[in-house]
Amino acid sequence: MNGEYLAQRLTRPNGPYASLTVVDSTESTNVDLDRMRPPDRTVLIARQQTAGEGRRSRSWTSPPGGLYVSIHYVPGVPPYRLPWLTLLAGVALVNVSLSVGVAAVLKWPNDLLLGPGRRKGAGVLATTSGNGVVLGIGLNVQPVRAEVAPGGLEPTSLAEEGAAELDLTELAARLLLELDRWEAPWRAADGDPFASGLHEEYRRHCVTLGQEVRVELTESSFEGTARYLETDGTLVVRDSQGNDRSVPAGDVVHLRTSTQGEMRRP
Known part of the structure; x- marks a missing residue:
């Protein structure tokens, strides 16, 4: 990966980011940026992570050949909109x-499903950092080794x-520009x-909406139909008793396609 090219193309005054650094290896780009407390829109990319973390404290294996990037944002928006x-x-x-x-679609909240088999191709994790947020993304680019833990979904890669x-240089540029877009x-x-x-762009790509799902919470689970997103990104699921239940966090498992599911809030 050509870090000098990326920095010249994407950092000020030529691009939207404050700084961009590429390192050969680190435990976690999110942890590194959190410790640094850098300026808004600071980017850190690693060719390899040795101790990445996914949602609900799952480990995320990050071998060479993937794209592992974290950005420190201080967007200044209301806290309830940060999700x-x-x-x-x-x-x-x-x-x-x-x-x-x-071919790519999303499973709520941010699982990237690739190809006709809709296997998982990326991991996303955001952590608060002072008055900002560190957004971490791991995208599988080269073939995923058999020993890489799928974290609940079968893994795949762009390759x-x-x-x-x-x-990787071109993909990093595309991702960072798309994030800024x-x-x-x-x-x-x-x-x-x-x-x-x-909201409309997310809804257009999210295949969870309208699906029959099982929501797995920390100590319980329930089934229902995924209906719409609240203004803070919370998923609303109508359970078997006809009650709409807000799901701010939790694992959502697609059960089958619903022909009656509602794609947007009435």
């Missing part, structure tokens, strides 16, 4: 995948799904996902 950063990351990942010829572009108007709209167009 949209992770959904925004999912939108960016879908559009990058589509740009290289790979395995026949991507037309596998150069959605983060900038979202920030300018004070984090409003409707005014910025982010």
Whole structure:
């Protein structure tokens, strides 16, 4: 990966980011940026991570050949709208995948599903850091080794799904520009996902909406139909008793396609 090229192309005054650094290896780009407390829109990319972490404290193996990037944001939006950063990351990942010829959709909140088999191609994790947020993304580019733990979903990669572009430098540039394409108007709209167009773009790619799902919480689970997203990105699921239940966090398992599910809030 050509870090000098990326920095010249994507950092000020030529691009939207404050700084961009590429390292050979680190335990976790998210942890590194959290410790640094750097300026808004600081980017750290690693060629390999040795102790990455996914949602619900799952480990995320990050061998060479993938794209592992974290960005420190201080967007200045209301705190209840910050969860949209992770959904925004999912939108960016879908559009990058589509740009290289790979079919891609999202499973709420931000699981990137690639190819006809809809296997998992990326991990996203956001952590608060002072007055900002560190957004971490791990995208599988080269074939995933058999020993890589899937974390609940079968893994795949851009290479395995026949991507037309596998150069890490080019993919990093596409991802960072796609993130800015959605983060900038979202920030300018004070984090409003409707005014910025982010809600509609996310809804367009999310296959969870309208599905029969099982929601697995920390100590319980329930089944129902995924109906719509609240303004803070919370998923609303109508359970078997006809009650709408808000799901701010938890694992969602697709059970079968619903023909009666509602795609947007009535």
